Amino acid sequence: MDISKALAGARLDKLSRQPMYLQIAGIIGEKIQDMVFSDGTRLPPERELAELFGVSRTTAINAYRYLEKQGLVFAREGSGTYVAEVPAARKDGGRRVPWVQLMTPFPKLPLSTMLREILTPNVSGGSMAGMPDPAFYPVDLLRQIFAGDNKSMDPVDLGHIATEGYDHLRRLVARMLVGRSIETTMENVMITAGSQQALYLIGKAMLEPGDYVVVESPTFIGAHQVFSASGARILGLPVARQFPFSLLEDYLIRYRPKLLYLIPTYHNPTGRLMPENERRELLRLAARHRLVVVEDDPYSELYYDEKPPVSLKGMDAYGGVVYLSTFSKVLFPGLRTGYVVAHPALLNRMAMEKQFIDLHSNNLAQWFLCQFLQSGLLPGHLALVRGEYKKRRNALSKALRRYCGEELFFEAPRGGFFIWCRINRSILSSRLLQQVFGAGVSFVPGEAFYVHPREGERELRLCFVTQAEKALQESARRLARALAQLKRAGKESAVLANQPVKPIV
Numbered sequence: 001m002d003i004s005k006a007l008a009g010a011r012l013d014k015l016s017r018q019p020m021y022l023q024i025a026g027i028i029g030e031k032i033q034d035m036v037f038s039d040g041t042r043l044p045p046e047r048e049l050a051e052l053f054g055v056s057r058t059t060a061i062n063a064y065r066y067l068e069k070q071g072l073v074f075a076r077e078g079s080g081t082y083v084a085e086v087p088a089a090r091k092d093g094g095r096r097v098p099w100v101q102l103m104t105p106f107p108k109l110p111l112s113t114m115l116r117e118i119l120t121p122n123v124s125g126g127s128m129a130g131m132p133d134p135a136f137y138p139v140d141l142l143r144q145i146f147a148g149d150n151k152s153m154d155p156v157d158l159g160h161i162a163t164e165g166y167d168h169l170r171r172l173v174a175r176m177l178v179g180r181s182i183e184t185t186m187e188n189v190m191i192t193a194g195s196q197q198a199l200y201l202i203g204k205a206m207l208e209p210g211d212y213v214v215v216e217s218p219t220f221i222g223a224h225q226v227f228s229a230s231g232a233r234i235l236g237l238p239v240a241r242q243f244p245f246s247l248l249e250d251y252l253i254r255y256r257p258k259l260l261y262l263i264p265t266y267h268n269p270t271g272r273l274m275p276e277n278e279r280r281e282l283l284r285l286a287a288r289h290r291l292v293v294v295e296d297d298p299y300s301e302l303y304y305d306e307k308p309p310v311s312l313k314g315m316d317a318y319g320g321v322v323y324l325s326t327f328s329k330v331l332f333p334g335l336r337t338g339y340v341v342a343h344p345a346l347l348n349r350m351a352m353e354k355q356f357i358d359l360h361s362n363n364l365a366q367w368f369l370c371q372f373l374q375s376g377l378l379p380g381h382l383a384l385v386r387g388e389y390k391k392r393r394n395a396l397s398k399a400l401r402r403y404c405g406e407e408l409f410f411e412a413p414r415g416g417f418f419i420w421c422r423i424n425r426s427i428l429s430s431r432l433l434q435q436v437f438g439a440g441v442s443f444v445p446g447e448a449f450y451v452h453p454r455e456g457e458r459e460l461r462l463c464f465v466t467q468a469e470k471a472l473q474e475s476a477r478r479l480a481r482a483l484a485q486l487k488r489a490g491k492e493s494a495v496l497a498n499q500p501v502k503p504i505v
């Protein structure tokens, strides 16, 4: 077994409070206990181990020392470090199941561990994930609906239902979409376990290894990951002031991509709103090339100034737009309920894939949504969250201008959850995150959203909806302090670097 290769995929959590040497020892120890590394195997020399994990040689030495104390490895003078013969942890006679060996390889995905970390509430400290504020989850309405006399709850509805979802909910969603200028019927609507599942199903239904998919760069990590996991090759369209039509046309001619994935309204992560003229031009181009456009639209109801332009789906005359949306951002993410509007041929194929995963989405969540939408409760709830989130957007934008004015460039978004910032100095956003994390401030570094590694190193995504105005102001102040500290540290190191080297006499 190539030990270095087996360790190459492992990543350290640089933000963890656990020291690096313990993390490395943990990774190696697990492989020994799971018998991925067998007795007597020579482990990489300390220098190589240090390089593999991007740490100092001392850290690598400490990791081996720790494993030695545990009886899992031993050092042979002048020869190296080896897996111990009968480590105490394997006194069970080696009958442990070698889990790691039994599992299929997981594709190397862009930043998959990062997405998991961001979604772990105790790690994120609450402000990174782009979640709505739990204070606005409609808990009272949820209680009322479940505590009501519920005559509409037919026990039959609690059995298996169609994979595409409750007919009643599909009809209500179709009716709701009229408000977004989308004319559709139940047959074109499928209920999914969130938009994330819809993206996965589209990948399964449409993509084969080697197919090309065009995405905006930066874009939503979850989409990038599922398309990559299908084996698709990803082409990035830079998100800029103007949509890069000529580059897209070039891609269409050169690569004939299977689909184009876009978030035209309050884009994640940049907050960009695609203007109406661009939407029309894009649809003209897409129709000419018979290009499938996947329009991901979780945020269009969360506008804080004027209403956004009509969705691509609402303007789609050639039938090539697949529309996704979700209740995660407007109600609460734990509902895990989203919907797709597409041609029945695609929905049918997606439903076949969905059967393999979960047969159909959860009945209780669907039933709740039927009651909620039918009772006309959504518009009032939307008005409430729009009002509150608007105040928060204003508060964070103002505080950033006041405290970080020189250091950060951003444009206040007209809706959605995020403010996208660029650092006006040569400070890496990942370094900034390390600096502010201890002070209870968190954000997502820009590189998490890019197609190519190393892009977005000086960008960051701040989420303004999860915290109240005061907390946002304080976060901006701490961010400014961290930026100032890093600026000072940068200057000091520059001074040190320029000092003449004095010979030691």
Ligand SMILES: Cc1ncc(COP(=O)(O)O)c(C=O)c1O
Pocket: 130, 193, 194, 195, 196, 197, 220, 222, 263, 268, 296, 298, 325, 326, 327, 328, 333, 337, 338
């Ligand atoms: C653009 C975009 N698409 C899809 C999703 C996933 O939403 P859901 O919770 O419905 O799976 C998100 C969530 O962050 C998102 O920002």
